[in-house]
Amino acid sequence: MGSFGAMRVILTTVITGLLIPFSSAAPQQLSTTPPVQILGFADINYVETDRDIDEGFFLGQLVGHVSAGLSERVTLFNEVSVTARPDRYRIEVERLFLRYDFSDWLKVSGGRYHTPISYWNTAFHHGLWLQTTARRPEMIKFGTKLQPVHFVGLQIEGAFPTTPLGLAYAAGVGNGRAEDIGRAGDSGDVNNHRAWLVNVFSRPLAIPYLRIGAAAYGDRATTDDDIEFDETIVSFHAVWLREDPEVAVEYARIAHEPRSDGETFDSDAYYVQVAYRLPGRGSPFKPYVRFEEVDVPDDDPLFAPFDLDYEGVVAGLRIDFTTLAALKVEYRSEEFETNERFGSLYVQASLAFGQTGGTVPAMESVTGVRP
Amino acid sequence: MKSWRPRWPKRCMLLAVLSLAALLWTGSAFAQTSGAIAIVTHPDTRVDDVTFLELRKIFLGEQQFWSDRTRVILLVRAPVAYERDVVLNRIYQMREAQFRQYWVAKVFRAEVSSGPKIVYSTDMARQLLAALPGAVAFVAARDVSPEMKVLRINGKLPGDSDYPLQ
Numbered sequence: 001m002g003s004f005g006a007m008r009v010i011l012t013t014v015i016t017g018l019l020i021p022f023s024s025a026a027p028q029q030l031s032t033t034p035p036v037q038i039l040g041f042a043d044i045n046y047v048e049t050d051r052d053i054d055e056g057f058f059l060g061q062l063v064g065h066v067s068a069g070l071s072e073r074v075t076l077f078n079e080v081s082v083t084a085r086p087d088r089y090r091i092e093v094e095r096l097f098l099r100y101d102f103s104d105w106l107k108v109s110g111g112r113y114h115t116p117i118s119y120w121n122t123a124f125h126h127g128l129w130l131q132t133t134a135r136r137p138e139m140i141k142f143g144t145k146l147q148p149v150h151f152v153g154l155q156i157e158g159a160f161p162t163t164p165l166g167l168a169y170a171a172g173v174g175n176g177r178a179e180d181i182g183r184a185g186d187s188g189d190v191n192n193h194r195a196w197l198v199n200v201f202s203r204p205l206a207i208p209y210l211r212i213g214a215a216a217y218g219d220r221a222t223t224d225d226d227i228e229f230d231e232t233i234v235s236f237h238a239v240w241l242r243e244d245p246e247v248a249v250e251y252a253r254i255a256h257e258p259r260s261d262g263e264t265f266d267s268d269a270y271y272v273q274v275a276y277r278l279p280g281r282g283s284p285f286k287p288y289v290r291f292e293e294v295d296v297p298d299d300d301p302l303f304a305p306f307d308l309d310y311e312g313v314v315a316g317l318r319i320d321f322t323t324l325a326a327l328k329v330e331y332r333s334e335e336f337e338t339n340e341r342f343g344s345l346y347v348q349a350s351l352a353f354g355q356t357g358g359t360v361p362a363m364e365s366v367t368g369v370r371p
Numbered sequence: 372m373k374s375w376r377p378r379w380p381k382r383c384m385l386l387a388v389l390s391l392a393a394l395l396w397t398g399s400a401f402a403q404t405s406g407a408i409a410i411v412t413h414p415d416t417r418v419d420d421v422t423f424l425e426l427r428k429i430f431l432g433e434q435q436f437w438s439d440r441t442r443v444i445l446l447v448r449a450p451v452a453y454e455r456d457v458v459l460n461r462i463y464q465m466r467e468a469q470f471r472q473y474w475v476a477k478v479f480r481a482e483v484s485s486g487p488k489i490v491y492s493t494d495m496a497r498q499l500l501a502a503l504p505g506a507v508a509f510v511a512a513r514d515v516s517p518e519m520k521v522l523r524i525n526g527k528l529p530g531d532s533d534y535p536l537q
Contacts, residue, residue, distance in 0.1 A: 032444060032503055034485035037478055065479050072442055075484040101484065103436050127479050161433040162425050205424055323468040324475065352475050 034069030040353045041065075041127040045134070049344035051334075059084040060348070063094070063126040073101045077111075081126050094126055094150070105158035112184065115151040116170045116199045117215040119237040119250055129350040132246060132275045132318055134328040137292050138310045139252060139269035143182050145306045146269060146294060147233060147252060148217070150184035151175075151197065166203035172196065176219035177231075181302065191228070195219035201237075211239045221256070223301050228259040231302075243277035243286060256302050265300035267308070269293065275318070284321060290314040307337035316346075325351035407512040407529035408457045408536040411496075411519040413504050416441070420523040423535050429507065430462045432474075432483045437505060445487035446496050446508035458509050461536055509536075 043060035062082040069075050079095040097111025114121045118140045124131040126142075139146055153174020160167050175185030176195030201213025217233040235252035251270040258264075275288035294310040296303045316330030330346040410426065412418065417439045421429070428434040435443050448455040450467060459465055465473060474486040490496045496508040501518055512529035515521055527534040 032442060032505065037485060039475060039479055041479075067478060067481065067484060069484055075481075077481045079479075095481075097481075099481070101435070101442075103440050104434055123480065125479060127476075130476055130479065159433065161428045208424075208427075323471055352479075354475065 032072045034067070034072075034075055036066065036068040038354065039065040041129055041351070042353075043128045043348055043350040045349075046347040047344065050342040051344060060128065060350075061126055065127075070098075075099050075101070079125060097155075103158070105160055107157050108154070109157070110154045112150060112152045112186065113155060113172075115148050115197065115217070116155075116157075116172075117197055117217045117233055117235050118147060118252070119201075119211075119213065119239055119248065121149060123239075127352060128348070129324065129326055129352045132286060132288050132328075133273070133290060133314060133316060134330045134346045134348040134350075135314075135332075137250070137271040137273075137290065138294050138312060139250070139271060139292065144308075145182045145303065146254060146267065146296075146308055148177050148184060148195070148219070149182075150186075151195070152184045152186055153194070161203075162205070164205050166205055168201055168203070170197070170199040177221055179222075181221060191220050191222050193220035209241045211237075211241055213237050220259075221302055224305075227301055229256040229302055230259065231256055243275065244279070246273075246275040246277070246286075246288075248273045254303075256300055265297045265303075267294070267296040267300060267303060269295070284319050286318040286320070288314075288316055288318065309337045311335040324353065325349065407534055408454050408509050409512045409515050409519075409529045410507065410509055410522040410524060410536070411500060411515060412507045412522060413500050414518060414520045415504060416507070416520060418522065419520075420526055423525055426522075426524055427462055430458070432477055432486070435483065441505035444503050444506040446490045446499055446503075446506055447487035448496070448509070449489050449491050454509050454511055457536060 041063040045058040045060050047055050064080050066078045076098050081092050081094050083090045097109045099107055099109035101107045116122045120140050151174050153172055155172035157170040173194050173196050175189040178185045179190050197217045199215040203211050215235045219231045221229050221231045232255045237250045240247040249272050254267040256265045271292035273290040275286050277286045292312050294308055296308045312334040314332050319327045328348045332344045335341045477483050493510050493514045500506045524535050
């Protein structure tokens, strides 16, 4: 059998292996195994800007999310995005991990994640409908070089939800940044030095809408001319998880310390976002404002080529015209590396979809009858 | 000569029957829209008493395991049921749309493996409670049957004064 035949056998085995759990789980409606659930997100955008970039209509991302229980305690999570590019559509596996839930306080998983060193990164993923604003903060935007948005490796996490502090944690070890430092090491660790992360946050029982937390991340990063740096990221967040008002604050410091002697470079980034869902008949409307800044030393060898300095003010209005769809109209005043300020208008329609009938797929009746 | 008999006794009887029917109908309608809600579990669940805050964490999908590490399986009545209105109002403190949005976000964030299972009647809840270890549901207190285990909330049972889901 040639290499093509061997490949076909492997592929068939893998695909069959993936399908068997679904096909065998489907008829077992009275099982304690979590059912397969599919959610989708999409966004359509219109942009007018002073910046020297393309304007007009943009298809954003079409995002599919599947969670599939393979047994009562084992679940596969998968998020795939399709993004419109000038010459093609790019398909990307954003998240793919298999998790074993021992208990509330210990869940072990392996795969590709959104790095849990930023609140925003794990609260909204690629579901733009979930987030109040049209776009992510600059410090954690998709494709940023500033912080690793994705993480490939192993993770343990857990929560103690009924303790007074309502503590939760996550810790992981993985590949760290790829050669392109804006990407995760999907196909191995480029410098054979694993990255690590720790994340702790609290949701106190007595103040149920407050979440405060901190995270740390360490890796070894390499410049194009093979200079190695120890990278340490420390971040903090405080969030008020209501909409009247909604408040989110995040800060991150990214330190690059050369492996050989030399100066350490510290970059800082933060955002402060406030929104308020209007009461009564105005409840579909949520005005919001965000201040944000990214400050990177000009001589940081790892970041300097990417012109990451940024300062922005965002003001907008979110209109939830139906349960799972929203229109966002957003004005952005932004200053980039050149110290020149630009104005932009973003209009975005974003939505989530699952099954029709007023319930999410998670709520499919155990009888198999959809409401 | 044509005998004359007064018609009023017949009319009175008809009126009385209609009134009684109306009373019974309104009474049953009232029974559907009032009364305490009991939190019931699979009989083997090793929990007897929870605080109201713990109950919220369970129904919000934040506490996903019982103390014996059995997975919590939430059974939630379909929209329109009176019991659902009470639970959304008191436990979730959400409107219907917010409830739906909450679970879309929760599932998407991988914070839960699945959302609540929908049940369409008390009978269905009763059958599933018996069949699924770890299941927890809410039913009108008058519909509690012997095979259901009723949880105390803050030490109170349905009917006690200060029971939170009256």
